[in-house]
Amino acid sequence: MVRNHSDWGHSFPRSDFAISDADINSTAEKPVQFSLKRDAGTIDFTGTFENGEGVGRFKFTPNPSYPETLRSMGVAFDSTLDDERLFSLAMHDISAAFIRDMQALGYRENLESYVRFRIHGVTTDFVRELRSLGYDKLSAQELVRFRIHGVSPQFIRDMKALGYSATSEELVRFRIHGVSPAFVRELAEAGFHSRARGGRLPRHTGGEADPDAHSRHRRLDTAREKGLKTED
Secondary structure (H helix, E strand, O other), rough: EOOEEOOOOOOHHHHHHOOOHHOOOOOOOOOEEEEEEEEOOOEEHHHEEEEOOOEEEEEEEEOOOOHHHHHHHOEEEEEEEHHHHHHHHHHHHOOOHHHHHHHHHOOOOHHHHHHHHHHHHOOOOHHHHHHOOOOEEEEEEEEHHHHHHHHOHHHHHHHHHHOOOOOOHHHHHHHHHEEEOOHHHHHHHOOEEEOOOOOOEEEEOOOOEEEEEHHHHHHHHHHHHHHOOEOO
């Protein structure tokens, strides 16, 4: 999508558009007209589809009452919500329902925070799942960092299963430095067995000299280089 010489690349659920599969997959060029309705405004599309490919134009009609809706929910915003800004908010679907749902979970944020939530995929389901795993006091910034670095609920579950009940900061460091469940299992196979102490890496359990000791030490050095702590 191009608006005022700015390119917009964005994916939308198929269910957002009231257009039939028959029209989309028509074997001959098929004229179509449909709309994408958002709280911040409506985007009307006109064009054609043929064999699943479409081309056309769109027109954005801003919702003049949207700024007042934000104010009524206590959402602060710094800049004037002109048509271009409202178009951006419509594209990201910063709906009143989404804001209310996040506020109900304790996230009473400014408008930019809700936009970041949408951009990075912070949803109410994501927050609830993290809380079920014990991460119930994450800030808005921490939620976004989790999404940016791929700290998913499944990643947390996998690390817990290996004995690592890490802090939010440690989880982010794990992802930044490439520490995965597979990496931890690889260390364990090399003889560094988990003592399950927070986010620390395991230490070797000792015993008789091992011909692969040098390789194991190299693995431990690699772990240290990745910014993780080991027990002395």
